[in-house]
Amino acid sequence: MTSPSTLNFQHICRHWRKFRKLSQLDLAMAANVSQRHVSWLETGRxxxxREMIGRLSDAMNIPLRERNVLLQAAGYAADYRETQLDAPIMAPVLDALNHILQHHAPLPAFIVDRYWNVKKANRAAELLLNIGGNPQALQETMGTDGVLNLALLTVHPEGFRQYITNWAQILPSIIRRLRSESLASGDRAIQEQFAQYIELAAPEGYSEPDSASLLPVLPLELNINGLELSLFSIIATFGTPQDITTDELRIETFYPTDTKTEQFFRNYNFENSV
Incomplete structure (x- = not known):
């Protein structure tokens, strides 16, 4: 949770422990400390x-942005900076991201931040967006102030949702992912935004269906003005992030589930396209 400055360390630590559904004993074992010490930390005794905060943060899987909040609440300077992606120090990260986007061609790939705002996309991803209409016009319709948000684009009735032919089938997975990322972040702003997306996606009175027999992956079935495509995605993150930006970036790469979809992207003439 991104906490108000009035909350002290013990309040925030206790909140995260309960948020992660851990008992004091669970946390103590995960952080390799005594349960008594955890209790004393939470009561202010x-x-x-700084090292203990790191161990507790690791044990509770607290995102880097929120670790700074915890450190500052205990009277320490923040450990983690948030660097713009185009800053010189981020050059190796940006090179790696560009490499992934380029080498995933001719299939679509997106780089998104913690809000699912698109930071970068390859040409195949731009093609996919443009097939469904003018992305800028869609942004204006959805009221995103020029920010392309992949989650909102997916769930908005006037976005890509209108082209998803298996919407009822994939809806539970979309809602679970939004809830999962919302909870994992612990960030109230993300929770509020994703709650709006869930409300937009789910019909009134929606309840998650019982699990049925599942495919290895759940395809996204699209029919865009007669063009039928079937895709699934893989989401990747940085393995050892030390900066808030790298901690929060997600790489979503799309793959075809049938030959027709694969041939569409592989046969498309990107060189002569605008």
Whole structure:
């Protein structure tokens, strides 16, 4: 949770423990400390060292942005900076992202931030967006102030949702992913935004269906003005992020589930396209 400055370390630590559904004993074992010490930290009888905050944060899988909140609440300077993707120090990261986008061609790939705002996309991804209409016009319709949000684009009735022929089938997975990422972030702003997306996606009175027999992956079936495509996605993250930006970036790459979709992207003439 991105906490108000009035909350102290013990309040925030206790919140995260309960948020992760851990008992004091669970947290103590995961952080390799005594349960008594966890109790004293949460009641203010003991003050945490910087190293202890790191161990507790690891044990509770707290995102880097929220670790800074925890550190500052305990009176320490923030450990993690948030660097713009185009900053010189981020050059190796940007090179890696560009490499992934380029080498995933001719299939679509997106780089998104924690809100699912698109930061970068390859030409195949831009093609996919443009097939469904003018992305800028869609942004204006959805009221995103020029920000292309992949989640909103998917769930909005006037976005890509109108082309998804198996919407009822994939809806539970979309809602689960939004809820999961919302909870994992612990960020109130993300939780509020994703709650709006879930409300937009789910019909009134929606309840998650019982699990049926599942395919290895759930395809996204599209019919865009007669063009039928079937895709599934893989989401990747950085393995050892030390910056808030890299911690929060997601790489979503799309793959075909049938020959017709694969041939469409592989046969498309990107060289002569605008």
């Amino acid at each position: 003991s003050h945490p060292s």
